[in-house]
Amino acid sequence: MSRVLATYNIKGGVGKTSAAVNLATLAAHDGAQTLLWDLDPQGASTYLFRVKPKIKGGGAKLVRGKTDVDGQIKGTDTDGLDLLPADFSYRHMDLALDGAKTNRLNRVIKPLGEYEYVFLDCPPSISLVSENVFEAADALLVPIIPATLSSRTLDQLHEVLSGGPKVLGFFSMADRRKKLHRELMEELGREHDVLETVIPTSADVERMGAERAALVDFAPRSRAALAYADLWNEIRARLAS
Amino acid sequence: MPVVTHVLPEGADLSSARSALTDHLPLRAGRATRRTTTFYDTFDGRLHGAGLTLQHTGTALALSVRETGDEVASATVGAAPKRLFDRDLPAALAKWLAPEIEMRALLPVARLRTHELPLALLNEDTKTVARLTLSVTDDGTRGRVTATAIRGYESALERVQTTLVEKLALPEATVPLVDEAIAAAGGQPAGTSAKLSLALDPDEPANVAAARVFTRLVEVIRDNFPGTLDDVDSEFLHDLRVAVRRTRSLQRQFKTVYPERLQHFRDEFKRIQGVTGDLRDLDVYLLDFDDLKASLPEKMQADLEPLRTVIERRRARALTATRRALRAERTAGALSDWERFVTDRRPSDRTVGSLASHRITQVYRKMVKLGSAIDDDSPAEDLHELRKVGKELRYLLEFFASLYPTEVVKPFVKTLKGLQDQLGRFQDREVQANALRELAPALQDSPHTVMAMGVLVERFMQEELAARAEFAERFEAFASKAQRAIVKEHFG
Numbered sequence: 001m002s003r004v005l006a007t008y009n010i011k012g013g014v015g016k017t018s019a020a021v022n023l024a025t026l027a028a029h030d031g032a033q034t035l036l037w038d039l040d041p042q043g044a045s046t047y048l049f050r051v052k053p054k055i056k057g058g059g060a061k062l063v064r065g066k067t068d069v070d071g072q073i074k075g076t077d078t079d080g081l082d083l084l085p086a087d088f089s090y091r092h093m094d095l096a097l098d099g100a101k102t103n104r105l106n107r108v109i110k111p112l113g114e115y116e117y118v119f120l121d122c123p124p125s126i127s128l129v130s131e132n133v134f135e136a137a138d139a140l141l142v143p144i145i146p147a148t149l150s151s152r153t154l155d156q157l158h159e160v161l162s163g164g165p166k167v168l169g170f171f172s173m174a175d176r177r178k179k180l181h182r183e184l185m186e187e188l189g190r191e192h193d194v195l196e197t198v199i200p201t202s203a204d205v206e207r208m209g210a211e212r213a214a215l216v217d218f219a220p221r222s223r224a225a226l227a228y229a230d231l232w233n234e235i236r237a238r239l240a241s
Numbered sequence: 242m243p244v245v246t247h248v249l250p251e252g253a254d255l256s257s258a259r260s261a262l263t264d265h266l267p268l269r270a271g272r273a274t275r276r277t278t279t280f281y282d283t284f285d286g287r288l289h290g291a292g293l294t295l296q297h298t299g300t301a302l303a304l305s306v307r308e309t310g311d312e313v314a315s316a317t318v319g320a321a322p323k324r325l326f327d328r329d330l331p332a333a334l335a336k337w338l339a340p341e342i343e344m345r346a347l348l349p350v351a352r353l354r355t356h357e358l359p360l361a362l363l364n365e366d367t368k369t370v371a372r373l374t375l376s377v378t379d380d381g382t383r384g385r386v387t388a389t390a391i392r393g394y395e396s397a398l399e400r401v402q403t404t405l406v407e408k409l410a411l412p413e414a415t416v417p418l419v420d421e422a423i424a425a426a427g428g429q430p431a432g433t434s435a436k437l438s439l440a441l442d443p444d445e446p447a448n449v450a451a452a453r454v455f456t457r458l459v460e461v462i463r464d465n466f467p468g469t470l471d472d473v474d475s476e477f478l479h480d481l482r483v484a485v486r487r488t489r490s491l492q493r494q495f496k497t498v499y500p501e502r503l504q505h506f507r508d509e510f511k512r513i514q515g516v517t518g519d520l521r522d523l524d525v526y527l528l529d530f531d532d533l534k535a536s537l538p539e540k541m542q543a544d545l546e547p548l549r550t551v552i553e554r555r556r557a558r559a560l561t562a563t564r565r566a567l568r569a570e571r572t573a574g575a576l577s578d579w580e581r582f583v584t585d586r587r588p589s590d591r592t593v594g595s596l597a598s599h600r601i602t603q604v605y606r607k608m609v610k611l612g613s614a615i616d617d618d619s620p621a622e623d624l625h626e627l628r629k630v631g632k633e634l635r636y637l638l639e640f641f642a643s644l645y646p647t648e649v650v651k652p653f654v655k656t657l658k659g660l661q662d663q664l665g666r667f668q669d670r671e672v673q674a675n676a677l678r679e680l681a682p683a684l685q686d687s688p689h690t691v692m693a694m695g696v697l698v699e700r701f702m703q704e705e706l707a708a709r710a711e712f713a714e715r716f717e718a719f720a721s722k723a724q725r726a727i728v729k730e731h732f733g
Contacts, residue, residue, distance in 0.1 A: 050368035051393075075242075075391035077361070077369040082392055212366075 001113055002035075003239060006120035006137040006165075008130070010153055015143040015172035017044040018205050018215070020121035022228040023141070023235070025214040028081035032116035035073065035082045037109075039093070039133075040123040043086030049076045050212050051085050058089035060096035063104040069112065078217065082115075090123070097128040105132040137165040139239060143172035143199070144188070146181040154192050168238055170195040170231060173205075195238070197231040200224055242390045244310065245402050247411040249377065249384035255358045258375050258384060262360065265404045268373070271359035278353045279321040280419045283345040284468055284477070286432020291341045294419045295334075297321040304334055307417050313337060324348060324473065344528055346474040350432075351422035354379045362388075362397055370397035381425035385414055435461050435480040440643045443594025448498045450593035452583040454491060454640050458484045459580050470564055475524040478563070482521055485514045490636040494600045498589045506582060509575040516566035520559040526552050526676065536700070537693055544689040551683050597641040598732040604634045605728050609720045615712070621671060624712070628664040631657060649731045656724060660715045667708035674701040 007020040020036060027034040038045045043053035051074045061067045073082050097104055109118055122133050134140070140161075144153055154169050161167065169192060175181050176198075188194055199205075202224040204215055211218045216225045249258050255273060262268060281295040282288045288295055292307045303315035316331035325347040327339040338347070355376050362371040370391055377384035386405065390398040405411045420430035437457055441450045461484040468477030489510050496503055530552070534545045566572065611627045635657055642650050677694045684690045718724070 050366040072393075074393035079372075 002109065002115045002118045003139075004109060004118045004120065004137045005139050005141055005235070006122050006133045007141045007143065008120075008122045008133065008137075009142055009144070010124055010156060012124040014145050015199060015205070016124075017048070017121055018208060019141060019143055019172065019199070019228070019231075020119050021045050021048055021208070021214050022216050022225070023232050024081055024117070024119040025078050025216050026229060026232040027117045027119075028078050029216070031080065033080055033082075033114055034117045034119065035084060035112060035115040036119040036121060037084040038086040038121050039090060039129060040086055040121055041088055041090035041093075042123075043088075045121045046083065046086040048208055048212055048214070049074075049083050051076070051083055053086045053088065055085060055087035055089070059087050059093050060089065062087075063093070063096050063108060065104075065107060069108055078214070094128045097132055103132050103135045105129075106136045109136055134161055134164045139166040139168050139235070141235065142167060142169040144169050144194070145173050146171055146184040146188070154188070154194075166238065167193075168195055168235060169193070171198040173201040174198045175201045195231065195234050197227055197234050199227045199231065242392065243395065243398055244387060244389045245398065245405075246310075246385055246387045246414040247402075247405045248414045249375070249386060249411060251383065253384050254377055255356055255375055258377070258386065259358060259360070261409055262373070262375075262386070262404075265408045266401065267363045268360045269363055269367075269369075271361070273356060273358045275354065275356050277321075278355060278422075279349045280351045280353075280422055281325065281347040282350045282432060283342050283347060284433055284473070285345070285435065286430070287341050287345060288338075288347075289431050293337070293341070294417065295338070295347065296419070302331070302334060304337055307419070310417070321349065321352075326474070344474060345476050348473065350428055351419065351426045352380070353382065353418075353422050362401060364394075364397070370394035371401055373401065378422075380422065382418065382421045385418065386411065433464050435465065435484065437639060439640075441593060441641065443592060443597075443644045445593045446588035447495065447591045447593045447596040448583070448586050448589045451491060451495050451498065452586070455488060455583045456580060458488045458491075459576055462488075462576065466567065470567060472560060475521075475528060478517060478521055478524065482514060482517055485510055485517075486632075487636050487640075489514065490633050491640060494604075494633065494637060495596065498591065498596070499586075502582070506575070506579050509571075509579070513566070513572060513575075517563050520556065520563045522676070523552055523556040523559055527556065529673075533697060537696060541689075541693045541696065544687075544693040547684055547687045547690045548680065548694060551680060593641070594644055597637065597644055601634065601637050601641070601732045602728060604630060604637060605732070608634060609725070612716045612720055615716075621667075624664055624709070625668055628661060628668060631661045631664065635661065645731060649727060653724070653727065656719050660719045663708055663711050663715045667705055667712070670701040670705040670708065674698045674705070677701075 005023070007016045007023075009016055017040070024034050024036040036045060036049075038053075046053045055062050055067065055072050057067045062069065062072065069084070073084050075081075076083050105120075112118060120133055120137065123129060140157070142153065142157065154167070157167055171185055171194065174185065185194075185198070200223055202222070204219050204222040204224050207219070208215055215222065216228055219225055253261075259268075259270060276298050279297040281297070289307070293313070294305050294307050294310075296303055296305075297318070300317050300319060301315055302318045304313045305311055306313060314333045314337055316333045318331065322329065326344075327335060327342055330338055355378050358375040360373040360375065361369040362373060364370045371394065372389045372391065374387045374389075375384070376387070388398055388401045388405075406413075423430045437454065439453060439457060441453065462481050465477045465481040465484070468474070469481055489507065492499075492503060492507050492510070527549070530545075530549055534542050537545060608627060608630050611623070611630060615623050615627065635654070638650055638654050638657070674697075677698050681691055681694060684694070
C-alpha cells in the first residue's frame, strides 16, 4: 500500500506546492515509484511539470469512479515520478464530495498501490476536500511561515484533527535575519512538535516558475534544495518511527 | 512502459547517430556516460535456456527477461564478480537463479564497454514525452537506439518508431544484446551442452555411426577439460566422467566391430575414470552436505562441521591428483589416438540399425533374467549388478534414440529410469553409509561429530531397506509382458 503524504495549510502562499514538487521529486530520485496528485484547481504543480491541467470528464467524474484514473496519469520528466494533473473543475470538488458515504479521495488512491508514495498537493482552506485528505493521508506536511497569523495554523489543525494522520509541521520561507521569525520559531518549537529542518526563503525557490522544474533538479546544490533534501530525510525517519 | 529497440548503422558513433536523429525529432541531449556491462551464464547456458539474462553494470547486478528486457530483480554488489554460486547471490536474485543454476557457477560470458547518450523527446511545452538512449560499444556489436514511452504520452513512442523505420531505415533489433555480445566474444549464446543430440541413419555401417557417437563424446570430454582443471564448478568433472562412462559402455556394446587393439583404449578410458573417481565422490559429499546437516536434529547440526573440513582437505588432495593425471601427455594422446582409431576404419558390413537393435534386445533380456532372480534374500551385489546392466541399456537407448520412433523409446526410457532411480537410491544409501564409516577414524578427536555421523548412517540404512522394498513393483513394470512385446516388436 502506498504512503499518502499531503502538503496542507489553511493559508495559501506558504510554500505548499514547492514542498510537494521537491519532496516528490526527491522520493523518485531515491528510486521509489511516486505519484503527485495536484488537487489545487489553480494547478501550480501541474504547470511546473509542463503537463496540461486537464482531467477527462472533470474532477467530479474522477472521484465518483466514472473516469479511469490510470488513463489520466502522466509521466513527468523525472524517472519514477508521475502526476495526476489538476483540472479547473476541482474548484467544485466540494460539491462532488458532498453527500458521499465513503471517502472518495481514498477510493481513487487505494488502487494505485504500485506507488510507494502518493503526494497530495492540497488547496488551502478547511473544506470537504480537506476532510477527505485528512482521512486518506498517513501524514500531513504543514509548511508554516514564522509569522503570527500563519503560525496559528498548527493550533487550528490540532483542533480539527484528533487521532487522524501524523501532523508534521515545518518552517517554510523562513528568514533567520528577521527577529520576529527567529523568536516565533523558538517559541513554536517549544510549544509544538515541529520538524528541525527549516526551508529558507530563497530567490531560487521563486525561479521554479520560470524554470518549470523542481528546484532539486535545476539547482540541486542551492541552499533551499539542500534543505528540502534534509527535510525529506527527516520526514522519512518520522514515517518509519 | 513500452520500449522499442532499433539497430544503428554499422560503424555509427554517438555524434553521427545523434545528429541523424535530431534532423527528424525535437530532442534534448543529456550527459554522455561510459559503462562496462558484464553478462553472466553457466557454462551450459542455463540462463539462456530459462529465458533470463543476468548482467552487471556499475555496482548493480540485474536479472531480466531475455526477450523483452524487462527487469525481474536486481541487487547492489561491488565490482563484477569472477564467479558466482547460488550461495554468493543476493537474496533478491537467488530466489530466481538458484533453482536454475543448481550447483553450477555463473561465469562472465561477455563484457561490453558502452558509450551511452540519453535523449529526451520534447513536445511544444518542452516537456519530455519519450526517453531515448543511444548506445555504441567498443566490442564489435552494433550500436542501438532504445526508446521508452512515458505514461500518458504513448503516441510519442509511435512517432519515434515511425521516424526510426521510415526516415532513418533503422531495423528493429531482433537479437538480444547479450547474444550479440557473446557471439562477438567468440562464444555460443546457448552455452556448451554436454548432450549427444545426434541424428543417425539405421542403414549406416555400425562403426561409422559409432564413430560419430564416440567423436561427440570426445568433444564433450575436451569441452569440460579446462573447467575441470580450473575447478570452476563440480559439473565440469561430472559431465567429463559421464562422457567417459558412456564411451566405455559403447566400447563394450560394439566390441564386435573392432579389432583386438580396442582393449588398449578400453584400458585408457578406465584409467581416466579411475583417476577422477575420488574427486567426484568427494564433490558429491560436499554438494549433499548442507542437506545432510539440515536433516539432523537441530542441536546436532553444528557437530557435523568438522566432517566438512575433513572432506574438503581430502578433496584438495584429490584435485591435485586428478589435475596431474588429466594434464599428463598420456591422457591427451589417448584421446587423439582414440579419435583416429574410430574414424580411420573401413566401413563394417553390419548396419548400425541391426547392431543397435541386437544389443538393446540382448541387454534388456539380461536385465529381465537378472531381475527375475532377485528376491528378498538376494545379496545387495545382485541389485548393484542389475543397476550396472541397466545403465548399459540406458546409454544404448540414448545413443540410438534417433533410429527408433519416439513413442517407443520415450516410455521405454521412462520405465527404465523408474527402476534405475530406485536401484540408485538403494545403492547411494549403501555407498553413503560406507563412506561415513570409512571417514569416521579421521574424526576420532571429535566424538560429537562421529555421533552425528552415526545418526546419518542409521538413517541411510533404513532408507536402503525402504528402497529395496520398492524394487519388486518397479521391476514388474519394466519386465511386464507388454514391455517385452514392445521390445520384441521394435528391437527384436
